[in-house]
Each structure stands twice: as structure tokens, then as C-alpha cells.
Amino acid sequence: MARIRTIKPEFWTSEQIVECSPNARLMFIGLMNFADDNGVHPAKPMRIKMQVFPGDAFDASEIGGFLQELEDAGLIRRYDVDSEQFLMITGFTKHQKIDQPSYKFPLPNGKVPENPKRRRKQDSENEQGENGKCSANNERTDGEGSPPEGNGREGKGKEGSPPESPKGGRKKPATPISENFTPNESCKALALKLGVSLNNELPKFINHALANDRRQADWQAAFRTWLGKSPDFAPRGQQPTGGPARPRELTLD
Structure with missing residues (x-):
């Protein structure tokens, strides 16, 4: 695995690495993924090819050449056990810190090390709490999924479904603005209060949203925010002087 x-x-x-060709370097990284926790793996070229280069047209002789490069650079060591050849990644146990190792292949002495007794999950969590940190390399195999992102709780619903709001309802999706967007009474009342002309601000608001491909869940709220800021961007001398100044027209063209 x-x-x-x-x-x-x-x-x-x-x-050692830069002495090898790029393909040999890539294969070396792949071997680290497929070797057991002693850095041992069968030195079978076609097995390695199907694990590390499944989509590439390398043949056994080319894979053998990459293995020879790695061995010449001192990155791996090959040996035979019961007429089967294995390779060991040199320095593997020095650079890979493994919490609960497992061993699958024999060492040069011909023996597969006994796997240490697996600790219970609770014991492992307690040890992490006592040490104040997690282990350097918590192993996960191909069959295990990545932990969910977020607050640590498993997500609900189907993949791709919109997230749920804190109250359990669905969040309103963000959409582009309609060219026929019409402000509601709340927007009109705010414009009247601020002394802002809807006829001037509405086209600018719609054009800005379309030009920048904006997405909003509530365009009425977005327009109220725009109106609230519009006096700050008015040309000097045209800012409202305070109070509910009434614009010339509050109806839309």
C-alpha cells in the first residue's frame, strides 16, 4: 500500500540527487511512497513501472537503468533474498519519521521485522496531548480519506450541495445582477434620506456590477451599501450638506 x-x-x-536524470529522481520519490516503513521494496522493474509510471511508455530496461542510476548515486541498495531481488532506500529511516510503522519486505538478513503492536486510537491521542503536538508523520494509506476541512466535524449532505446556514436553511446562492434590476422601497427611502439621485446612481451601479462580473446573494442590500457610500464619491461641492435633501427625481427613467 x-x-x-x-x-x-x-x-x-x-x-546525490542532482547526479541522477530527472526520470530517475522522479522514480526515487515514487519508490518512497511504495516502499514499506523500512524503505524496502521489490526491485522488479515492471512492478515499479506500473506503480510510479503507469501512464508512461518506459520498458523494463529503462526502469532498470533508472535503478542503476540510483544505486550508483548511493540512494538505494539492492540485495537478494530467496532468489528475489529487493531494494532498500538508504537513509530512509533517518528522514521518514513514522508513528506506527509496518514492515512487509525482508531486510538483507532475510527476515521481515516483526510489526510493533498497534496502539489503540485513544492511546495515540492521549500521547499527542501529553506531548503537546502531533507525531511528525501520521500515516494514511490509499484507502483512507483525507480529514474534512473546517471545524473538524464530518460534513453533511451530498458533494456539491450548497452549504447550510447556521439555522439549518440553505444559503441563497450568489447570482449576477440583472440589467433590469429595480431597487425596492427600502432603497428608495435610503436615497431620499441621503439626498442621492436614483437616476444617477442606479445605472452606475448596474454597469459596475456587470463590468466586474459581480455575484451577490442580495442585490438590494448591495445597492443600499452603494447608496450609503455614494456621497463620499460625489464631486467636490456636490456632496449633500446634511439633512434629508430631496433629489429632483426619485422615479426611474
Whole structure:
């Protein structure tokens, strides 16, 4: 099973790494995902090809060439156990900090290490709380999903469904403004109070929203906000002097 591994920034400038071709470097990273927690993996070219390069037309001889590059650079070591060849990633256990390791393949001595007893989830959580931090590398296999984002609780509803509001109802979706948008009575009352001309501000508001591809869930509220700010952008000398100055016209053209 594939595993999550850590790639340090120093990897990219390592002399051992830069001595290898780009494809050999990529294969080395892939091997770290598929090797067991001792960094051991069968040295079978076609198996490696199907794991690391499933969509590429490399043949066994090319994969073997990449393995030779890695071995020449001291990045892997190959050995035989019971007529089967394995590879070990050198320095693997030094750079990969694994919380609860599991071992699948034999070491050069021919033995598969005994897997440590798996700790219960509660024990692991207690240890993390005592240490004040999480382990350096909590392993997750391919079959395990990523933890949900947000507040730590599992999400509800189907994928792609709109989020629920705090009260349990559906949030109103944001939509573009209609060219025929008409302000409601609340907007008209605010314009009257501020002494702002709807005939001047409404076209500017609609054109601005269309030009910038704005999306709003409540365009009436957005227009009230626009009206509230419009006196700040009026040319000098044309700002309302205070009080409910009435515009010439409050009806729309």
C-alpha cells in the first residue's frame, strides 16, 4: 500500500540527487511512497513501472537503468533474498519519521521485522496531548480519506450541495445582477434620506456590477451599501450638506 512520505527542501539540491536524470529522481520519490516503513521494496522493474509510471511508455530496461542510476548515486541498495531481488532506500529511516510503522519486505538478513503492536486510537491521542503536538508523520494509506476541512466535524449532505446556514436553511446562492434590476422601497427611502439621485446612481451601479462580473446573494442590500457610500464619491461641492435633501427625481427613467 502506498504511504504518505516527507520530502525535505534539501532533497532538490542534494549532490546525490542532482547526479541522477530527472526520470530517475522522479522514480526515487515514487519508490518512497511504495516502499514499506523500512524503505524496502521489490526491485522488479515492471512492478515499479506500473506503480510510479503507469501512464508512461518506459520498458523494463529503462526502469532498470533508472535503478542503476540510483544505486550508483548511493540512494538505494539492492540485495537478494530467496532468489528475489529487493531494494532498500538508504537513509530512509533517518528522514521518514513514522508513528506506527509496518514492515512487509525482508531486510538483507532475510527476515521481515516483526510489526510493533498497534496502539489503540485513544492511546495515540492521549500521547499527542501529553506531548503537546502531533507525531511528525501520521500515516494514511490509499484507502483512507483525507480529514474534512473546517471545524473538524464530518460534513453533511451530498458533494456539491450548497452549504447550510447556521439555522439549518440553505444559503441563497450568489447570482449576477440583472440589467433590469429595480431597487425596492427600502432603497428608495435610503436615497431620499441621503439626498442621492436614483437616476444617477442606479445605472452606475448596474454597469459596475456587470463590468466586474459581480455575484451577490442580495442585490438590494448591495445597492443600499452603494447608496450609503455614494456621497463620499460625489464631486467636490456636490456632496449633500446634511439633512434629508430631496433629489429632483426619485422615479426611474
